[in-house]
Amino acid sequence: MAQITDRVxxxxxxxxxxxxxxxxxTDHKVIGIQYLVTTFVFxxxxxxxxxxxRAELATPESDFxxxxxxxxxxxIHATIMIFLWIIPALAGFGNFLVPLMIxxxxxxxPKLNALSFWIIPPAAIxxxxxxxxxxxxxxxxxxxxxxxxxxxxxVGEKLVANTGEFIWxxxxxxxxxxxxxxxxxxxxxxxxxxxxxxTLFRMPLFVWATLTASCITALGTPVLAGxxxxxxxxxxxxxxxxxPTGGGDPVVYQHMFWFYSHPAVYIMVLPAMGMIxxxxxxxxxxxxxxxxxxxxxxxxxxxxxxxxxxxxxFTSGTPDWLRMFFMITSFVVAVPTGIKVFxxxxxxxxxxxxxxxxxxxxxxxxxxxxxxxxxxxxxxAVPVDIHVHDTYFVVAHLHYVLFGGSVFALYAGLYFWFPxxxxxxxxxPWGKIHFALTFIGFNLCFLPMHQLGxxxxxxxxxEYATEFQGLNVLVSVGGFxxxxxxxxxxxNAIYSWIWGEKASANPWRxxxxxxxxxxxxxxxxxxxxxxxxxxxxxxxxxxxxDGALTTH
Amino acid sequence: MRIPRITPNWSLLVSAVVLxxxxxxxxxxxxxxxxxxxxxxxxxLIDDLFNFMLVIATGIFIGVQGLLLYSAFAFRRTKGDMxxxxxxxxxxxxxxxxxxxxxxxxxxxxxxSFDVFQQIGATDPMTGAHHDTGLPAxxxxxxxxxxxxxxxxxxxxxxxxxxxxxxxxxxxxxAELHLPLNRPVRLEMKSEDVIHAFWVPxxxxxxxxxxxxxxxxxxxxxxxxQYQLRCAELCGAYHGGMNVDVFVEDQKKVDEWLTSQASLxxxxxxxxxxxxxxxNLPVTWDTPVLETEQTRTLVSxxxxxxx
Numbered sequence: 001m002a003q004i005t006d007r008v009x010x011x012x013x014x015x016x017x018x019x020x021x022x023x024x025x026t027d028h029k030v031i032g033i034q035y036l037v038t039t040f041v042f043x044x045x046x047x048x049x050x051x052x053x054r055a056e057l058a059t060p061e062s063d064f065x066x067x068x069x070x071x072x073x074x075x076i077h078a079t080i081m082i083f084l085w086i087i088p089a090l091a092g093f094g095n096f097l098v099p100l101m102i103x104x105x106x107x108x109x110p111k112l113n114a115l116s117f118w119i120i121p122p123a124a125i126x127x128x129x130x131x132x133x134x135x136x137x138x139x140x141x142x143x144x145x146x147x148x149x150x151x152x153x154x155v156g157e158k159l160v161a162n163t164g165e166f167i168w169x170x171x172x173x174x175x176x177x178x179x180x181x182x183x184x185x186x187x188x189x190x191x192x193x194x195x196x197x198x199t200l201f202r203m204p205l206f207v208w209a210t211l212t213a214s215c216i217t218a219l220g221t222p223v224l225a226g227x228x229x230x231x232x233x234x235x236x237x238x239x240x241x242x243x244p245t246g247g248g249d250p251v252v253y254q255h256m257f258w259f260y261s262h263p264a265v266y267i268m269v270l271p272a273m274g275m276i277x278x279x280x281x282x283x284x285x286x287x288x289x290x291x292x293x294x295x296x297x298x299x300x301x302x303x304x305x306x307x308x309x310x311x312x313x314f315t316s317g318t319p320d321w322l323r324m325f326f327m328i329t330s331f332v333v334a335v336p337t338g339i340k341v342f343x344x345x346x347x348x349x350x351x352x353x354x355x356x357x358x359x360x361x362x363x364x365x366x367x368x369x370x371x372x373x374x375x376x377x378x379x380x381a382v383p384v385d386i387h388v389h390d391t392y393f394v395v396a397h398l399h400y401v402l403f404g405g406s407v408f409a410l411y412a413g414l415y416f417w418f419p420x421x422x423x424x425x426x427x428x429p430w431g432k433i434h435f436a437l438t439f440i441g442f443n444l445c446f447l448p449m450h451q452l453g454x455x456x457x458x459x460x461x462x463e464y465a466t467e468f469q470g471l472n473v474l475v476s477v478g479g480f481x482x483x484x485x486x487x488x489x490x491x492n493a494i495y496s497w498i499w500g501e502k503a504s505a506n507p508w509r510x511x512x513x514x515x516x517x518x519x520x521x522x523x524x525x526x527x528x529x530x531x532x533x534x535x536x537x538x539x540x541x542x543x544x545x546d547g548a549l550t551t552h
Numbered sequence: 553m554r555i556p557r558i559t560p561n562w563s564l565l566v567s568a569v570v571l572x573x574x575x576x577x578x579x580x581x582x583x584x585x586x587x588x589x590x591x592x593x594x595x596x597l598i599d600d601l602f603n604f605m606l607v608i609a610t611g612i613f614i615g616v617q618g619l620l621l622y623s624a625f626a627f628r629r630t631k632g633d634m635x636x637x638x639x640x641x642x643x644x645x646x647x648x649x650x651x652x653x654x655x656x657x658x659x660x661x662x663x664x665s666f667d668v669f670q671q672i673g674a675t676d677p678m679t680g681a682h683h684d685t686g687l688p689a690x691x692x693x694x695x696x697x698x699x700x701x702x703x704x705x706x707x708x709x710x711x712x713x714x715x716x717x718x719x720x721x722x723x724x725x726x727a728e729l730h731l732p733l734n735r736p737v738r739l740e741m742k743s744e745d746v747i748h749a750f751w752v753p754x755x756x757x758x759x760x761x762x763x764x765x766x767x768x769x770x771x772x773x774x775x776x777x778q779y780q781l782r783c784a785e786l787c788g789a790y791h792g793g794m795n796v797d798v799f800v801e802d803q804k805k806v807d808e809w810l811t812s813q814a815s816l817x818x819x820x821x822x823x824x825x826x827x828x829x830x831x832n833l834p835v836t837w838d839t840p841v842l843e844t845e846q847t848r849t850l851v852s853x854x855x856x857x858x859x
Contacts, residue, residue, distance in 0.1 A: 067789040141786045147763060148746040154789060244764030250747060251762065285629070286637040290647055315749060315758045315784075317767045324666055331658035338654040339647070345619050346646070351637035352629035363620055370616045374609040377658070381605065381665040383598045383672060387756040390749060390784040454586045456753030458784045461792030465780070509634075541639025 024118065026110035027523055028095050031117050033421055035092025036414075038117075039085050042124060044490075046080035047483055049073050054445075054479035057472050062462040068153060070462040071139035072164065076127070078142035079168065082268070083175045084124050086406045090271040091116075091182045093413055094210040096421060098186060100514035101204045103195025103531050105524040108188040116182040123174035130167040135160045138168035141460055143257060146242040146250045150235050162235060169232040176221045176228075183217035186210055195513075197533030201292065204512045204537045208295045209274025212302045216263045216270075219306070224260035227253055251316055258309035266305045268402060269369075270298055272409030273340060276362050279416050280344055282510045283359035284351030287538040290343040297336035304333050314385045323382050330380035337373055341366060356508075357431025361412035364439055368404025372397055375450065390460075393453025399446045411438070411489070418496070419503030423519045426500065430492040437485035444478025512537045572614045580607035591754035591775040591800060594672040598756045601668045608657065672757075673770070703736040703770060710741065710748035710761040713790040715781060722810050728796060729781060730810070731773045732803040738770040749784035752798055758784055773800040 014023050021034055053073050056064040065073065095113065099106055107113045130137040140149035144165070152159040190211045194203070203211075230241040231253060240246025242253040281288045288294065310318055310326040318326075344366050353359065375397040379385050388394060411434075418426045448471040453459075457468050464472070506515040513533070517526050580603050590599055627637075706729070707718040718725045731737055741750060741761040750769055751758040754777070759769040783794035799809075 062792065067792075071786070071789065071791075139789075145747055145786070148787060151746065151788070244762075247764075249764065284627075284637060285635070287639055287641050289640065290642045293642070293647055315760050317760060317762055317765060320669070324669070327665060327669075328662045331662050334658050335651065335654045339651055341616065342650040343647075345616065345623075346640075346643070348623045348627065349619070350640070351623075351627050352633060352635070353623060353627045354629045355624065363624065367617055367620055370613065374612060377661070378602065378605045378609065381601060381661065381668075383665055383668045384602050384605070386758045387598055387602075387753070389758055390751075451586055454588075456588050456780075456782065458751065458782050458792075460786040462789075463792040465795075539639070541636040 024114050026106070026114050028099050028107045028110065028113060029421070029521060029525075031113055032092050032094075032096025034117050035088055035095060035120075036421075038120060038124075039089040039092060042080050042084035043089070044486065045128070046077050046085055047486065049077040049080070050479060051483050053077060054476040056462060057464070058476040060464050060466045060469050060472075065462075067462050068139055068155070069136060071141070071460070072131075072137040074460060075139050075141050075144075075168075076131075076137050079127065079138075079172070080124075081402070082142065082264070083172060084120070084127075086268045086402060086410070087179060087264070088120055088175075089410055090210075090213070090268065090406070091179070093206075093275065093410075093417070094182075094186055094214075094271060097417065097514060098189060098207055098210055099193070100420075100517070100521060100525055101207050101512055102190060102193065102198050103513050103526065103533065104189060104193040105526070105530070107185050108193055109185050112181055113185050116178045116185065119174055119178035119181075123171045123178070126167055126174070127171035130164040133163040133167065135163045135165075137164040138162075140165065143254075143261070144168070144231065145257075146231060146234060146248075146253050147244060149231065150243055166232060166235055169228045169235070173225055173228055173232075176225045179217050180221050183214035183221075186214040187218065190214075195530045195533060198513075199533075201295070202533055202536050203295075204274075205277035205288065205291070205294055205298070206271065206274035208298050209270040209272075209277075212298045213267045213270045216267050216302050216305065220260040220263045220267075223256055224264075227256035227260070230256075251313070251318075254313050254316055255310070258312045259306075262309040262312060263302070263305045265401065266301055268406045270301065272365070272406040273298070275409045275413040275416075276344060276365050277340075278510075278512065279358050279362040279412050280347045281538045281540055282416075282508050283354045283356055283362075284348045285354075285540050286347055286351040287536075287540050288343070289346035290339070291536065291538065293339055294343050297339045300336040301333060304329060304336070308333060311380055311385070314382050315389050327380055327382045331377065333380075334373065334377050341370055341373070356415065357426065357428055357435055358412045358415035358508075360432065360435045361408050361415060361438075364435065365405060365408040365412060368400055368408060368442070372400030372402075372404055375400065388453050390458055391453035392449040392457045392459055395459050396446050396449035396453060399449075403442060403446070408438075411435075414489075414493075416508070417514075418493070419507050420514055420519050420521070422497050422500075423503055424496050424500035425503045425507060426496045427492050430488050434485060434488040434492065437481060437488065441478050441481030441483075441485050445475055445482050446478070448474050448478075511539060568618070572611055572618070575614055576607045576611040579610045580604075588753045589775065589777070590756065591752075591773055591777060591779060592756065593772040593774050595754065595756040597668045597671055601665060604664065605661065701735055703738040704732065705738050705740065708739045708741040708750065708761070710743045710750070710783070710787075712745050712788050713783070713794040715783075715794070715796045719810060722814070724810050724813050726813050729798045730806045731798065731800050732806045733776050733800055734772060734774055735803065736770065736772045738768060741767050741769065746787050747785045748787050748794070750781065751784035752779050752781050754779045760785055776800050776802070 014020055014025055020030060021037070023030075025031065025034075052065065053070070056062070056070055056073075058064075062070065064070075095107065095117075098104075127137075134155060135153040136155070138144065138149070139153065149162070149165050151162065153162050153164070190203070190207055230239075233239040234241055234243050234248070238246075240248040242248045242250050244250060277288055277294055307329045308326055310322060311330045314323055314326075348363070355363075375393070379388065379394065379397060415426055415431055418424070452468055452471050452475070455468065457464050503519045505518050507519075508515070513531060514521070516531060583603060583606055586606075587599060587602070590596055705720060707720060709716040709718070714727065715729070716725060716727060717729050739750065741759065742765075743761040743763045745763060747763065748761045749758055750761060754775075755771055755773065757769055757771055759767050761767055777800055779798045779800070781796045781798050783791055787794060
């Protein structure tokens, strides 16, 4: 351990201005910001695709884009939002925060860390390039179920080879590799590089969440990669792992896909929950309620999360006994999730709340995530699921979890840690306008989808029965409002980064370690020697603290 | 035992809880607008389960949002107050309470859902053809009510982008589904191209139709009317148009319809099967589907029509 912690940061001849962010820097803080800025660009692209989807669905007929192009839109929208926004953006926060939070000079493997990031831009460009292939981008949904994903694509009068699908597979295998490398780095860093006194149960909850999510990535992502490689062989080499015309079984792909892709939901939600657990205590001026319960329930969700995947397959001819097993395990996930939600409520209860933009987004997270959790319990019940599976009810549910959950948390984190990253504060009034627009647009967009699904609108359709038009117009209006809501943030971020109010080392009077160093922190984070931890991370209340948790 | 004094705080809490429960029950009573008409025996059971979960979800929803909103207003920091809140770290009783209540709830939901699933047994293979799924329900289903009419078996072939129904009793193949009122139906479903899903929202039942295997769905329509079967698994460009009418009507009317179909040529019957926009597509499947002469003719017709 000594060799690792004493490692001197590799000396790099790097530019010191904005060009630093285009270099192969091995500084975890630079890499963290590279992740966040890059992924935000893809968030905007994914959002633009969502706007196009909502434009198509504003009318019952298929009239905005060509049918196959529409299928490409939602396929790439989902792929970008999951693999190029939420997962890598959370890895960006992890990169920036984990070494600071545990009192390390950098990540365990800085070069590997830079590599994990630099895999993403080429993989993303590869994915987007598929829009210019003859076949168009992958169009079988982000789940890419065979045999549909194996079929040639109809373009005009002829059938062309499904190049888009192959590009999609390649891109995802690359992104999965990046994800696995980052996860290994996180696990080693967190287990081996904590500073003196930073015991496991003194780690901030975001570090717990990142550790857990990294374990899920390390265990789950290789299975996805396996499934995709087999799918690629079926597509390009004519093997028949999943192709029924050669004796393969398409349902096996679904099992392999969801074995990763359900836990992937927790990869996208647990670190978000960890950020909420950091932000709520600071702006409530109270300790996090039930620290150990939250840390352990995080692990609990990860363990149970590996035993629920077939609830995505309740109508896939899954045997009855298996459906009952997965129904019960899926219900069980509600227990640790409930513990977290109730603990957050107890954290803010009786506190001294300061409703900053970060706090508003954090409270918005709790509020919206609960809706997604409740619709999740309803979906877990097999008899109800066989009605609403693959309908807009599911679309509503997943957006309440991943947008109302993960994206709200990402925004909360951006407002909260922006001063630490850039040394400048984001503008608060603009932040509140951003929150209000996002909150209203989000609910207008996704709440009516519940009813659409229950009433009978399947998902992934370019055209629908005229009776659904009223609600769809409402959804589209909400969708466009949600699109517009990113503009105040974009303006705020760019303006504040350059001209914003200068931030002190600890503008929020927080107690975790990242606030005990300057904003932005120096290379290798802390002045020598490294800080020594003498107390848990959320000791608000009682006496006044002034960074008194650490001694040098 | 000492009776606890009723403080204003306690009465406030109790009235908030009572109001939340009343509001949730009210939502449960008035949530009918969320679902389409229910047209099968199974739909009633599913709706009851959904409604029960909706009531609980509403209660939790009101509770959480209420606490958040109340906190946002009641616990605001006054400007200039730099002190911290009370250093409360945990409360074992409270934590046991909010772990135990959801545990009991989800266990109850498991039992309730299991029971409903057993009763509907909708996608159970029921007889032969498929391996035993190991649940006691099937054994019970086989001995239950021998006087009940045997289910009407219909073979369903799904293909991009059409549904084709074969009534083996009458040897009729058609592009519409007509079901007799109150008679159990069993659909044997096959696909030769990609995965599709059978879904009639009014029946509340969905089952994927998967190439390489036969899947089943069984139910009893109990409300006459015209509904729509919608493909619910992405199956290609015209997925959203892969809909077909389903009629639930008296046995007599079904028989009349079957007779009228028998006088038509297969081509005429099937002509309506594909959504108009998809009729000129090249046909991508290679082998005939159901082992009947009619389907073979149908597939070859579709193929020559398309190419």
